[in-house]
Amino acid sequence: MRLGGRDLDRLFHPTSVAVVGATADPSRVGARVLANLRRHHYLGRVFAVDRRAVPVDDLEVVPSIEALPLAPDVAVLAVSAQNCPQALDALGSLGTRNVVVLASGFEEVSDGGALLARKLGRSARRHGMNLVGPNSQGLWSLSASLVMAFGSETARSELVPGPVAVLSHSGSLGGAVATQLQDHAVGVSHMVSLGNETDLCLADYLEYLLDCDEVRVVACYVEGIREGPRLIRALRRANERNVDVVMLPAGLGGQARRTTRSHTGRMLTSAHLLFAVCRQHGALAVASVRELVEACRVLxxxxxxxxxxxxxxxxxxSGGMLALMSDSCEREGLKLPRLRQETEGRLRTILPPFATVVNPVDVTGAVLEQQGLLSDAIDTIRADQGMDILVVGLDNRGYARVSELGAPSVAQRSATDKPLVEVLWQPAPLRDRSMERALAAAGVLVVDEPAEVGTTLRWLASRSTAEPDLDAYSGPTFHSGPQLEDWANQRRVLEGLGLTVPAGVTVQEPSDFTQADLDSLGYPVVVKPVPNLVQHKSDHGLVFMNLWTLSAVTQALRTLRERLPQTIPLLVQAQVSGVEVLIAARCDQDWGPVLTMGSGGVMAELMADSFSVSIPCAASQIAAGLASLKLGQRLAGYRGGAPADRRALVTFACRLQAFFLAHERLLKEVELNPVIVGSLGHGPYAVDFLAQ
Structure with missing residues (x-):
């Protein structure tokens, strides 16, 4: 058993495999699985289970599961969905502990199918089984010469092993990714078609793969997340072990969400949140199959x-290529620093007088006439101590120059050489993949599109994670929802978390508020229902601001009393000013506890200016998230305004996550919109509070 995860060793390295529903008909999936086991030279025992016991080549064929001479390490069910539960129970009674279910017709199609899936799950748990699928195309484990799948990508005479593992909710898409990685001569170590994840899920496979020495990159196509907190822990461990995880999510749009639901019975609550979680925990998220393949190739x-x-x-x-490459880096937030004076001086002696010697350097078409000029310029910039990597844009000779420039790197590579990225105008029609592998090993990468260089460099940049800043919560603790509906208790919570709650007076009737009360609060004031009892108060016209006189306050209170039930108290509160910030902690169905911050107030939804992180998170991650928003500019002092107290805001956010985790079983969501952040020493102020 591997530490902290399911024991999948026998699933990926079995000594025996049984295919239930095998047949001699080559068009059936059971026959394809059998053919692939033989084609790719699986060395363990293979059994075919067919009720007619029709011979299949020289394989051992038996009429039933009960007739198997031993409990196979893995069984592949190539039978209908209705027959799977009975077959699973028979295998469990025999002692088989790993089963791959190929059939569709479960969660993805109907309530009846979902009932069948629950029956499968219960049976797997009862027998202590690892269940792959259902609705799976199977899996590969090339270190075990195991190709236990039926997709067309497995029909090659030879599959090239390599450092990339592929995990995909779509068997077809996973097969396409594996095929392209084969075509790029990168190779694949494992491929798993996850299917509906009735039992084993993405986190289980990732935990297993992190202990496989041959795996350096894991490509994931995801349509939904199960056990998000476990997956987050696996992502952090992958980052610690220098294993790159690249994720492609589906379901960004409404139609896509309906499609993925019908495909695997799962869908992401938010693909945007997956991007955020990946950034936070050291993984990469991409937006297309081409990016997924290219990122895996590069890494x-x-x-x-x-x-x-x-x-x-x-x-x-080419000056045009330099412009495209520079723009690409800028889009990714990557800077081109000034070359050192001695570097620029050396370039002036190498390049013609009309060449540009500042970064980016335009060597001009003179390289066409002066042999060695380009190589000399490359060596000069690589020697600059301020440079970590050199990007070289090639001309229309393109691929012919790749080998010319790369050969010295392969022959003379030393530990002090800096990596080189050679950029083509377009993909070469004929590529020497073995040469490119040798070049990559020597620190030379080939990229086909100038406008995507920045993306490639971002993939190569380190993605460090930060330890969460989570002090134990020491404020008031509550044990029921009604306790948190009381405004007095809400004030205790907010003040305990470091917020200032503006002075206020709670009343039931308009006549309860006096001139003396107004004088004590100061001017102006706000009139509204007490927090938490009414949602979207501003949207319903239940917040009255900038009130300076007792008559104006009284009129606002009368209006609210007419509109609201008598049971809801009314609040007159001192009005404060500053930057309005939305802060919310909630329990996401995919990822568990999540913190969201962004531009707040009545325009929060329209602005769509927010970021999210999983809880617990680090103060540095919260600060970086704020800086990435338009809100960050306002907090920094937009157009000459005084900077807001950002440190106090980040400190409050860290305390809020501790409060939420301490009450996780009680609360689904806590929202403060807005928190008002003034200048240093003025706030943050809490003027609203919603707990559900």
Missing amino acids: ALSGTRLPARPGIGMLGI
């Missing part, structure tokens, strides 16, 4: 890891 072939903010040197033969 698998290159041993290079750049600093988080690398020094990028850039030179090119």
Whole structure:
């Protein structure tokens, strides 16, 4: 058993496999699985289970599961959905502990199918089984010469092993990714078609793969997340072990969400949140199959890891290509620092007088006439101590120059050499993949699109994670929802978390509020229902601001009393000013506890200016998230305004996550909209509070 996870060793390295529902008909999936086991030279025992016991080549064929001579390490069910529960129970009674279910017709189709899936899950748990699928195309484990799948991508005479493992909710998409990685001569170590995840889920497979020495990159296509907190722990462990995880989520749009629900019976609550979680915990998220394949190619072939903010040197033969590459880096937040004076001086002696010697360096078309000029310029910039990597934009000779420039790197590679990225105008029609692998091993990568260089460099940059800042919660603790509906208790919570609650007076009737009360609060004031009892107060016209006189306050109180039940108290509160911030902690159905912060107030939804992180998180991650927003500019002092107290805001957010975790079983969500952040020493102020 591997530490902290399911024991999947026999699933990926079985000594025996049984295919239930095997047949001699080559068009049936059972026959395809049998053919692939033989084609890819699986060395263990293989049994075919067919009620007619029709011979299948020289395989051992038996008429039933009960007739098997031993309990196989893995059984593949190539039978209908209705027959799967009975077959699973028979295998469990025999002692088989790993089963792959190929059939569809479960959660993804109907309530009846979901009932069948629950029956499968109960049976698997009762027998202590690992269940792959259902609705799976199978799996590969090339270190065991095991191809236990039926997709067309497995029909090759040879599958190239490599450092990338593929985990996919879509068997077809996973097969396409594996095929392209084979075509790129990168290779694949494992491929798993996850299917509906009735039992084993993405986190289980990832935990297992992190202990496989041959795996350096894991490609994931996800349509839904089970056990998100476990997956987060696995992502952090992957980052610690220098295993890159690249995720492609589906379900960003409404139609896509309906499609994925019908495909695997699962869907993401938010693909945008998956991107945020990946950033937070050191994984990569991409937006297309092409990006998924290219990111895996780059990370698998290159041993290079750049600093988080690398020094990028850039030179090119074409000014147009330099412009595209520079723009690409800027979009990714990557800077091109100034070359050292001695570097610029050396370039002036090498390049013609009309060439540009500042970063990015335009060597011009003179390289066409002067042999060695390009190589000399490359060596000069690589020697600059401020540069971590050099990007070279090639001309229309493109791929022919790749080998010319790369050969010296392969022959003379030393530990002090800096990585090189060679950029083409377009993909070469004929590629020497073995040469590119040798180049990558020597620190030279080939990229096909100038406008995507920045993305490639971002993939190579280190993705460090930060330890959460989570002090034990020491404020008031509550044990029931009604306790948190009381405004007095809410004030205790907010003040205990470090917020200032503006002075206020709670009343039942308009006549309860006096001039003396108004004088004590100061001017102006706000009139509204007490927090938590009414949602979206501003949307319903239940908040009255900028009130300076007793008559104006009285009129506002009368209006609220007419609109609201008598049981809801009314609040007159001192009005404060500053930057309005939305802060919410909630329990997401995919990821568990999540913190969201962004531009607040009545325009929060329209602004759509927010970020999310999983809880617990680090103060540095909260600060970085705020800085990434338009809100960050306002907090910093937009257009000459006084900077807001950002440190106090981040401190409060850290305390809020501790409060939420302490009450996780009681609360689904806590929202403060807005928290008002003034200048240093003024706030943050809590003016609203919603707990559910």
